[in-house]
Amino acid sequence: MKIIFITAMLSLMMTACAQNKAQVQGAAANQEETFSLNDRIEKSEAEWKAQMSEMEYYVMREKGTERAFSGDLWDHKETGVYVCAACKLPLFSSETKFKSGTGWPSYYAKINDSHVKEETDSAFGMLRTEVLCARCDAHLGHVFTDGPPPTGLRYCINSASLDFEKAEKKADKEKEDKK
Numbered sequence: 001m002k003i004i005f006i007t008a009m010l011s012l013m014m015t016a017c018a019q020n021k022a023q024v025q026g027a028a029a030n031q032e033e034t035f036s037l038n039d040r041i042e043k044s045e046a047e048w049k050a051q052m053s054e055m056e057y058y059v060m061r062e063k064g065t066e067r068a069f070s071g072d073l074w075d076h077k078e079t080g081v082y083v084c085a086a087c088k089l090p091l092f093s094s095e096t097k098f099k100s101g102t103g104w105p106s107y108y109a110k111i112n113d114s115h116v117k118e119e120t121d122s123a124f125g126m127l128r129t130e131v132l133c134a135r136c137d138a139h140l141g142h143v144f145t146d147g148p149p150p151t152g153l154r155y156c157i158n159s160a161s162l163d164f165e166k167a168e169k170k171a172d173k174e175k176e177d178k179k
């Protein structure tokens with residue numbers, strides 16, 4: 001009996017995973033902007049500095065961290081996509097944002113694997129995984145393994161590294177395209 005139950009649970013979980021994957025891939029395919037590693041954006045530090053606020057430059061180019069609860073997106077709840085503040089590449093969906101209580105925007109998944117890069121960070125005597133924009137190398141934050149289901153991951157991201165694009169915008173645009 002127990003075995004039947006476990007088998008049933010396993011097949012349920014596998015179906016759920018497959019569905020999630022299909023949804024994520026679908027979402028990625030819908031992005032207006034598709035990114036390949038050949039499309040990287042590289043600018044001099046002076047060029048980045050000129051287009052950014054001091055806080056954005058400190059976080060994205062100098063790998064700084066904004067103070068908890070100081071950013072404008074940690075408690076942001078609208079439906080849409082969070083894009084890189086430096087190059088506008090879509091990074092996280094509002095569907096995966098959750099309340100972490102940390103004071104930084106938190107997500108349990110990235111929008112897709114090619115847009116968000118992960119690297120080992122041993123600064124400050126801690127071994128952490130740094131999260132970066134794959135197109136322009138902007139520092140976004142870190143990913144930890146104490147997040148909620150379904151991934152168990154917690155992408156802890158600085159508001160300064162993100163801009164928000166409301167979902168309505170896209171829906172309106174699609175309507176216009178159909179006209």
Ligand SMILES: [Zn+2]
Pocket residue numbers: 084085086087088089133134135136137138
């Ligand atoms: Zn970027």
